[in-house]
Amino acid sequence: MAKKSVKKALQKAAKGKAARLKPVAKQIKADAKAFEGVGKRWKPAQIEEAFRRFQAQEPEPKGELKHSNPFTLLVAVVLSAQATDAGVNKATPALFALADTPDKMAALGEDRIRDLIKTIGLFRMKAKNVYLLSKKLIEEFGGEVPQTRDELVSLPGAGRKTANVVLNMAFGQPTMAVDTHIFRIGNRTGLAPGKDVLAVELELEKVIPAKYMQHAHHWLILHGRYICIARKPHCDRCIIADLCQWPGKTATTPPPVAA
Numbered sequence: 001m002a003k004k005s006v007k008k009a010l011q012k013a014a015k016g017k018a019a020r021l022k023p024v025a026k027q028i029k030a031d032a033k034a035f036e037g038v039g040k041r042w043k044p045a046q047i048e049e050a051f052r053r054f055q056a057q058e059p060e061p062k063g064e065l066k067h068s069n070p071f072t073l074l075v076a077v078v079l080s081a082q083a084t085d086a087g088v089n090k091a092t093p094a095l096f097a098l099a100d101t102p103d104k105m106a107a108l109g110e111d112r113i114r115d116l117i118k119t120i121g122l123f124r125m126k127a128k129n130v131y132l133l134s135k136k137l138i139e140e141f142g143g144e145v146p147q148t149r150d151e152l153v154s155l156p157g158a159g160r161k162t163a164n165v166v167l168n169m170a171f172g173q174p175t176m177a178v179d180t181h182i183f184r185i186g187n188r189t190g191l192a193p194g195k196d197v198l199a200v201e202l203e204l205e206k207v208i209p210a211k212y213m214q215h216a217h218h219w220l221i222l223h224g225r226y227i228c229i230a231r232k233p234h235c236d237r238c239i240i241a242d243l244c245q246w247p248g249k250t251a252t253t254p255p256p257v258a259a
């Protein structure tokens with residue numbers, strides 16, 4: 001009896017679910033190949049067209065992390081490692097109401113910071129980093145957030161991605177912070193294939209026209225977060241579906257975008 005029901009389930013799956021799952025399996029295979037960084041690359045005209053559409057659709061894209069100055073942006077980005085922006089945004093209003101400068105954050109102390117961010121993953125380590133980076137800003141940078149990558153990555157808890165976000169968002173520098181979303185898009189679409197995040201970052205900085213670099217980071221993050229998601233991307237809603245080189249895409253005609 002048990003054997004019969006298993007057989008029936010398998011037959012059902014073969015007709016129904018298994019058939020629906022096939023594209024996902026194909027997509028996973030396509031991703032595995034794409035993430036080797038060997039995909040077909042876009043030509044300059046395709047890159048120009050993609051960013052023309054991103055700009056037409058959203059001329060002033062904004063990051064989602066709440067902050068009020070370069071220091072609170074830096075802290076929010078450090079807190080966002082392996083956490084969602086929404087999760088960070090739940091904790092930071094109370095933290096920043098008490099401490100929106102390195103002086104106030106250092107005065108708050110590590111224990112109090114830890115209490116205020118305890119809903120965020122890895123909060124113990126992050127509280128220590130936020131406290132120590134505030135002290136370092138006071139002692140070595142006159143209480144200001146530095147504006148070079150080398151100086152930023154010297155701060156506790158701040159890596160290359162954090163530095164690039166801060167340089168781009170707080171100081172308007174044409175940097176590209178490659179996270180999991182941008183790595184996926186760079187490789188899937190053919191915009192900037194690369195086998196690791198640094199290769200994709202350097203390629204993006206090379207191929208994206210200078211006039212789009214200020215907002216390129218946000219356009220790509222938002223596209224990866226809401227359209228070109230990891231599993232079952234929304235190709236039918238994708239404004240670059242015709243340009244995309246990913247063999248797993250499920251649409252080739254993009255919806256209209258304002259000219």
Ligand code: SF4
Pocket residue numbers: 188189227228229233234235238239240241242244245246248249250251
């Ligand atoms: S068509 Fe768009 S959503 Fe689909 S894989 Fe390509 S970039 Fe992603």
